[in-house]
Amino acid sequence: MSAPTSTPLLRRPWDRLADCMWLPRFVDKARLHLRGELPADFHKAFGFRLATDGVFMTHFGLTLEALLEAVKNAGADDAPIATWFLAQPGVTAESIAAWNELAPRLGLPGTPMERAFRWALTHYYTGDDLDPRVTTVFTGLAWDEGYLDEMPAALLP
Secondary structure, eight states, rough: OOOOOOOOOOOOTTTTTTEEESSHHHHHHHEEEEEEOOHHHHTTTTTTTSSHHHHHHHTTTTTTHHHHHHHHHHHOOOOHHHHHHTSSSTTHHHHHHHHHGGGGGSSSSSTEEEEEEEEHHHEEEEEEEETTTTTHHHHHHHHHHHHHSSGGGOOOO
């Protein structure tokens, strides 16, 4: 396992808000962005259509601007964000379930982000200490941030 990085405290990719994985982490990044505290390493991928944020927004038919507005209006409280999210036209119990099944597999062959994840494996997640369990976006983040051993076994590919 790698040593934890200087990543700001973000919820884990599999944590849920409104029963939806990734949403809490995206909200954490949005809060940091709104305060001008999002680390430079996150700027390129934040809300980018080919990164996890973008795949998430596309899946649910959201825009970054709308998410940022919801986060800004909610302040530090997650409850209004959950209410806003669940009220969006592309958010249904079925679309959340489909996302929660897809999200931990992002980067695997045949899934969104396959190409981007392969690039990350050769340019970012490198070195002899790379854990062989790093096969998806979620496992890559967990390894990089130092909590891969905490990842629920059901989410490991």
